[in-house]
Amino acid sequence: MRTPVKTWALLLLGVAASNAALAHSGMDSHVHTSFVSGWMHPFSGLDHLLVMLTVGLWCGLVARQPGRELLWGPLGFTNMMLVGTTLGLQGVEVSGVEPMLTATVVVAGLLVVTRMRLQGAWAALLAGLFAVFHGLAHGYELADNVHAFEALAGMVCATAALQAAGMALGWKLRGVNVWVARLLGATVAVAGSALLLPLA
Numbered sequence: 001m002r003t004p005v006k007t008w009a010l011l012l013l014g015v016a017a018s019n020a021a022l023a024h025s026g027m028d029s030h031v032h033t034s035f036v037s038g039w040m041h042p043f044s045g046l047d048h049l050l051v052m053l054t055v056g057l058w059c060g061l062v063a064r065q066p067g068r069e070l071l072w073g074p075l076g077f078t079n080m081m082l083v084g085t086t087l088g089l090q091g092v093e094v095s096g097v098e099p100m101l102t103a104t105v106v107v108a109g110l111l112v113v114t115r116m117r118l119q120g121a122w123a124a125l126l127a128g129l130f131a132v133f134h135g136l137a138h139g140y141e142l143a144d145n146v147h148a149f150e151a152l153a154g155m156v157c158a159t160a161a162l163q164a165a166g167m168a169l170g171w172k173l174r175g176v177n178v179w180v181a182r183l184l185g186a187t188v189a190v191a192g193s194a195l196l197l198p199l200a
Helices: 005-017 035-044 046-062 068-089 097-114 120-142 148-173 178-199
Strands: none
Touching (some): 035 046, 046 097, 046 120, 046 148, 097 178
16 A cells, blocks of 8 residues: 655654754664664664655655666765765764764755756765765764674665655655645754754
């Protein structure tokens, strides 16, 4: 049985509008000991959850056809998240990671509002820029963890699943009133702005 577009839209809207304090507020202990704990990590931080869903949503909205064009953004995000994680695991320090990864939520929401269409590699580059900061945060958390690669595998799979869900929703929303997607994007951007306030 198909899930109605309105149900998916309301679900994302509810997640985005939920209490901004959920972003790593204790739901996630940051102790990763397995694939499952890595899988759960993106769902426990509102910043990670929203940006992954919204990157997929943006790509689903603006792709002219299914296939490679639809996948540029998600592939760029996932691969550059791995690069960022590798840097974090190696102890490469970058200042302002938390504000930057939260700012990516705002930008991702605005991409959905504007439906900005970028060609192939440019979409991958932009999504990848978002992902580097999320990867760095993951890398810092996994440093010196003997279960790092198991947990990272879970994070990557969860990232792919969230982006796929976003893409499916974006593809469905192409056939409905344009303001539905714009409202979702605006709500994500506002949620991202709320997450930034405690970091200012």
